[in-house]
Amino acid sequence: MKSLKLRIKKMVQKGFGMGYSGKLVIFVPYSVPGDLVKINIKEQKKDYAFGEIEDVIEPSPLRTDPFCPYFYDCGGCQWQMIDYKSQLNLKKDLIYDAMNHIAGINNLPLQDTQGMETPLHYRNKVQLPLKRLKNRKIIMGFYRYNTHHIVDIEKCPLHLEQFQNVLSHARTVLQEERVTIYDEVKDWGKLRNLTLRGSSQTDEILIVLVTRRKMLSRTLAEKLRAGDPERVVGVVENLNEEKTNRIFGTKNFTLWGRPYYYEKILGLKFIIGATSFFQVNTPMISKMAQQFINELKDINYVDHIVDAYSGVGLFSLLSSSFARRVTGVEISAPAVKDAFKNVEINEQMNVIFREGDAEEILPELEKPDILILDPPRKGIGPNVIKFINNTKPPYIFYISCNPPTLARDTKILIENGYDIEYIKPYDFFPHTFHVETFTKFVLKGGK
Ligand SMILES: C[S@@+](CC[C@H](N)C(=O)[O-])C[C@H]1O[C@@H](n2cnc3c(N)ncnc32)[C@H](O)[C@@H]1O
Structure with missing residues (x-):
């Protein structure tokens, strides 16, 4: 060596x-x-x-000293050895580099990264793989980087603090109950993963148990719930029968309580189902949401806003008072179901959702005055680009969690007549290398 x-x-x-x-x-x-x-x-x-x-x-x-004893072993974070202010600057550099190398831009209107006041206890979702050792002890934690070795973690300083009692209690209950834990090498056993989701705004927690085969009982759910009976609002079994790295399967069974929790963002209330996507950092998504609202106030009232990759409807509902009609497009059926409920509970009846692939649905939609793009890491596809070229929305707000694909898509948008007005990074994931960005594109020459 x-x-x-x-x-x-x-x-x-x-x-x-x-x-x-x-x-x-x-x-x-x-x-x-x-x-x-x-x-x-x-x-x-x-x-x-x-x-x-x-x-x-x-x-x-x-450099600084990492604050978590598991840091160099656990694959959850990568940047605890860097002081927080420098993390924010380095994330800006990552975006600048991607835009420079991939999109060929060197005069990027890149703003400073918006950081957290206290960059701890921010994750509103924790997903823990489990393993039972030969001595029957259960371990649960995170995979060591690039491996399937689980590092047993008693306490993570990045999760919502209110998860801790439920997690410690679940460890004891699952150990005592002799629930069989799924072994991916032998393809044997049942329980694959323990997920907690929740909100510091509403103080609710939802427990989701992912299983290989339908197995769990209401009795077990009630025992798990006892970890924090005040906060836990539901226990859901999610069935994932496939041999896959994807955590969630497609079928949910409510074992106890309700299959969703409530979240609050800028006065709006959101139902978030067991498996629906929602941003993991509530204080930071609230800051980005406020920036989006400020932009809509400046643009003033428009006819049509399209929210592509709409999840449970966050940006659609934020848009509702600024347009005659809003159309959200989302591929996940449970998320669309939540989104329609969110329209009802917030009484914003000018918002509709279309369920399906944005690649297929967008070409069927009428021209938007404002297009919101919030795609997964792989970015937008060719039909979404065709739709943009055919309809030329005057404003595009592109929310991205992956600078290289943002840079690739930016290059295409610029070639097709758009300018970047600004790009603002938000630190949704302190102590990791991940960064979220909010980019405003405007069509050259306006409408
Ligand atoms: C980054 S999330 C954004 C969700 C939402 N805008 C929010 O802020 O909560 C991306 C969303 O796109 C959805 N999605 C993934 N691929 C899609 C596709 N091809 N067409 C439509 N939606 C898709 C996912 O289910 C997920 O809800």
Whole structure:
């Protein structure tokens, strides 16, 4: 194994530090720009290699001590060794680099990253794989980076604090109840994953147990609920019968209480079902939602807003008072069901949802005055781009969790007549390399 000294130049996608040894590009997990590190080369290709830190010879001034004892073992976060302010700057650099290399933009109107006041206890969803050891003890936690090895975690400083009692209690109950835990190698056993979802706004918690085969009883649900009877509003069994890395399956059974919890964003109330997507950081999505509302106030009242990839209807409902009609498009049937309920409970009857693939549904829609795009990590597809070219919405708000695909799509939008007015990063995922962005595109020459 080759060992060498390396100066770390910058952070790159996936959260690794990067430096050069001659022409060889070397990626080093847990390194920080400015570090001089001694590394061992773990894997080498023609032009690049991966190294592992053996010693930090000169620590970067951006370094700090990780606050979680599991940090270097657990794959949940990657950046706890960087002080928080510097994390925000480095996330900005990641976006700048992606836009520069992929979209060829070097005068990007990139704003500072909006950070959290207290970047702890923000995750409103925790998904824990489980394993039973030979001595019958249950372990639950997170996968070590790039492996299926579960690191047993008693307490995570990033989850909502109100999850802790339910998690500790669930560990004891599942151990005592002798529930069989799914073993993916042997394809044997039943319980695959324990998920908690909840809101610090409404103080509700929903427990979701993912199983390989339908198995769970109301008695078990009641025992789990006892971990925090005041807050737990429902226990749901989600059946995932496939041999897959995807956590949730498609069938839900309510074992106790209701199959959803309530969340509140800027005075609107949202039903969020067991498996429906919702942003994991409520304080930060509220900040982004406020920015979106400020933009709509400036644009004033329009005829039609289309919210593509609408989830449970967050941006659709925020848009409701600023347009004669709003159309949301979402592929997940349970999320669309939640979205229609959200229209009802917020009494915003000018909003409708179309269930299906945005690639198929968008071409059927009338021209929007404002188009919201909030796609999954892979970004938008060719038919969505065709729809934009055919209808030329004057404003596009693009919310992205993946700078490289945002950059790819930005290049296409610019080639098709759009300018970026600004791009604002939001730190939805402190202590990880992930970053969310809010980008405003305007059509050159207006309507
Ligand atoms: C990043 S989430 C955004 C959800 C919503 N805008 C919000 O802020 O809560 C992306 C959403 O797109 C949905 N989705 C994924 N692929 C899709 C597709 N091809 N067509 C329509 N919706 C899709 C997912 O189910 C998910 O709800």
